[in-house]
Amino acid sequence: MNTFEHVTLPQRVLFGAGRAAENLHSEVERLGACAVMVIAGSSEEAIAASVTSQITAALYYDDVAPHVPIDKAVKARAAAHEYAIDLLVCIGGGSTTGLAKAVALTTGLPIVAVPTTYAGSEATNVWGLTEHSHKTTGVDDTVLPVTVIYDAELTRTLPVDLSVASGLNALAHCVDSMWAPRTDPINQSLAVEGIRALSTGLPAIRTADPDTLAGRDEALYGAYLSAVAFASAGSGMHHKICHVLGGAYNLPHAQTHAVVLPYVLAFLGPSAPAAEARIAAAFGTPRALDGLNTLRSSLDAPTALADHGLAEENITKAVELILPYIPASTPRPVTSDNLEALLRAAWAGDPPTTEALQS
Numbered sequence: 137m138n139t140f141e142h143v144t145l146p147q148r149v150l151f152g153a154g155r156a157a158e159n160l161h162s163e164v165e166r167l168g169a170c171a172v173m174v175i176a177g178s179s180e181e182a183i184a185a186s187v188t189s190q191i192t193a194a195l196y197y198d199d200v201a202p203h204v205p206i207d208k209a210v211k212a213r214a215a216a217h218e219y220a221i222d223l224l225v226c227i228g229g230g231s232t233t234g235l236a237k238a239v240a241l242t243t244g245l246p247i248v249a250v251p252t253t254y255a256g257s258e259a260t261n262v263w264g265l266t267e268h269s270h271k272t273t274g275v276d277d278t279v280l281p282v283t284v285i286y287d288a289e290l291t292r293t294l295p296v297d298l299s300v301a302s303g304l305n306a307l308a309h310c311v312d313s314m315w316a317p318r319t320d321p322i323n324q325s326l327a328v329e330g331i332r333a334l335s336t337g338l339p340a341i342r343t344a345d346p347d348t349l350a351g352r353d354e355a356l357y358g359a360y361l362s363a364v365a366f367a368s369a370g371s372g373m374h375h376k377i378c379h380v381l382g383g384a385y386n387l388p389h390a391q392t393h394a395v396v397l398p399y400v401l402a403f404l405g406p407s408a409p410a411a412e413a414r415i416a417a418a419f420g421t422p423r424a425l426d427g428l429n430t431l432r433s434s435l436d437a438p439t440a441l442a443d444h445g446l447a448e449e450n451i452t453k454a455v456e457l458i459l460p461y462i463p464a465s466t467p468r469p470v471t472s473d474n475l476e477a478l479l480r481a482a483w484a485g486d487p488p489t490t491e492a493l494q495s
């Protein structure tokens with residue numbers, strides 16, 4: 137029998153390659169905005185210039201940093217106030233969307249999000265702020281962008297390695313949704329379709345000639361589904377691990393997710409057979425972990441946390457920091473010993489196998 141409570145977040149989604157500028161213009165008109173603050177990091181500036189070519193902005197704001205440091209949020213809020221802003225338009229990756237959300241959180245300003253990575257923040261009501269190496273997240277519908285404008289053309293400049301890591305971050309939203317605290321048949325269906333789309337789109341990005349957009353378009357679609365599934369299901373064990381590592385040790389977000397995911401799947405898969413079977417079916421392989429490992433090797437995915445800034449001596453402390461956040465819904469008991477074994481394997485880049493992580 138199905139017994140669940142599912143919430144679908146209200147959001148307008150405009151999807152179309154090459155249509156971002158036109159779609160943004162029509163959204164600004166539809167919302168009746170008079171003073172638009174465009175938020176885009178310095179490496180997203182050229183994209184922002186083309187996307188905003190059909191609107192008039194009151195302020196272009198580029199002081200964006202990973203994991204939304206609190207002082208940057210305070211400064212951006214003051215700028216929004218100074219320019220009497222009535223609409224936030226963020227154009228960029230999750231860091232840029234995160235800054236817009238931090239402004240929306242205290243000002244109530246609406247956001248139109250134009251994502252340029254596969255991070256998925258644009259489709260969630262989750263905000264994050266970092267202060268003194270501690271990342272705090274919260275859920276507030278005020279920060280959910282009213283509209284998301286997806287345009288695969290904008291992801292052309294995202295380097296292939298970063299596209300792969302970012303796409304695996306999206307895939308992690310899907311996999312973790314299968315056992316997250318509010319998992320249900322609706323968000324699981326979105327997650328499964330997200331896995332299918334990402335596992336089709338990402339290899340095409342790795343192998344395609346630079347002019348081919350189909351893989352990027354499919355990955356963007358998968359990234360949106362992954363974020364909707366994640367917003368609905370909540371954060372599972374995988375996200376709690378990555379969230380703590382990112383905040384405490386300033387690790388790069390997408391690469392951290394890309395590395396940790398196979399270890400969490402190896403760790404939890406055998407304890408969640410129904411979820412494991414659905415993930416495997418989405419990959420089109422007999423076992424979920426085989427599907428993920430095959431995809432990861434075809435993508436030349438990041439393999440070890442040691443390569444992305446985690447020092448080995450921080451592992452014991454990281455285990456201590458992560459343990460209190462492990463959700464009760466996790467389908468297997470998590471102890472300091474088995475979590476430490478998982479983190480040590482992910483740190484070293486040991487082959488992710490179920491056998492190695494079942495003791």
Ligand code: NAD
Pocket residue numbers: 177178179180183202203204228229230231232234252253254255256257258260261262263264290291292293294295298302305389390
């Ligand atoms: P990012 O936004 O930091 O982007 C990585 C780098 O790529 C940046 O230098 C950026 O300027 C550049 N970039 C982005 N798009 C580009 C493009 N098209 N071409 C060239 N360069 C481009 O990284 P991210 O992985 O997108 O986002 C990570 C952040 O998002 C983290 O802080 C994470 O916590 C947050 N996040 C939040 C949620 C949520 O629901 N709140 C969900 C996912 C991620």
